[in-house]
Amino acid sequence: MAQKVVVIYSGGMDSFTVLHKALRDGCEIYALSFNYGQRHSKELEYAARVCADLDVHHKIVDISSINQLIGGSALTSDIDVPEGHYEEPSMQQTVVPNRNMILLSMAVGYAVSLNANKVYYGAHSGDHAIYPDCRPEFVLKMNDVCQIANYEPVDIYAPYLNDSKIDILKDGLTMGLDYGQTWTCYNGREKACGKCGACQERLEAFEQNGVTDPLLYE
Template sequence: MAKPNKAVVVFSGGQDSTTCLFWAKKKYDEVIALSFNYGQRHSKELECAKKICKEHGVEHHILDMGLLNQLAPNSLTRVDMEVDHEAPEEGTPNSFVDGRNMLFLTFAAVFAKQRDIHVLVTGVSQSDFSGYPDCRHVFISSLETTLTLAMDYEFEVITPLMWIDKKQTWEMADKLGVFDIVRNETLTCYNGVMGDGCGECPACKLRRHGLEEYLKVRDHK
């Protein structure tokens, strides 16, 4: 029996997951967006996610993951911790949330199975992984196998951005016809500034560099 052409998208309301959401809308007959409230520093990202889904007819759910905030203190959940602006020589940046992608994808898998959905889509990228070990291809492949074995149900974890950088991610958004939506209506900034962001935090610098590189190419065509 053919599997239903449906997907669950792990959706934060940021640049990468929004690009993946619209990529999935083109590829699958039905798409459900799943966001997580884990006490993140800026709940505004959940508002962005809600708004984008409402305006574009995507079913959207937000799951409570507050326990993660208690277990893994970090600069994305604690206002009294300043975000690392440079990657440390050893270890991970203090913006890394231990176990976040593993837990998000695990809960997304449980959610998907109840709806007879086999495909999970996430916006992680090994090209721009910022030192986060749970954005690597080896982790995604391992978790895909583990989820399938754990639930005796075949999962496929799709990562449209895995091997591309931010410049190419902007190009993808443009080809999907959602460049302006991604640029103006998403929140990537660690300081909670919409769109182009604060320009100073690591997430903004990465996003802006990719945008500038892409616009150089696009504007000279």
């Protein structure tokens, strides 16, 4: 019998690759997406389409009311999304306080209700400097907590924790994945802006892999 797992699936490049990695691992996947009030909620539309095409169990959970408590990010509040290279000084404006601890906690609760024992999560090394809740020490300690928070332990599994977005894309291309099925831009407009830090990092990953990004840009 296939192992049941929960995959935190935003609809972006990293979680798209993680989703397919779980499929390659032969898992029975329960994909979980969150609407936390992000301005780029367009990514959720991409997530829904991919899961429908793959016939994967998928839930989109609206937790946007948490913005009453954790505002102040360019992703959720009325603050301009920073443009330019994906670097710490500007990208700190996109940190949503305690986001990944909140999302992981809910994903673990979902896993327990399904009798699943693992949550796949797309943290990677490119986020370590900017997002504290993507760093190895956070993931390791969160995993420790999730071993004792319920009657049954749940593993937090971040397969690309020490890899860059360039490495993730390389792995996905090896799997033959179509990244036109993903959304990365922090602006949720008709086309990707090509200017925000997320777009810049994505474009760099494609350039470093010697392929053209299939996503349409402004």
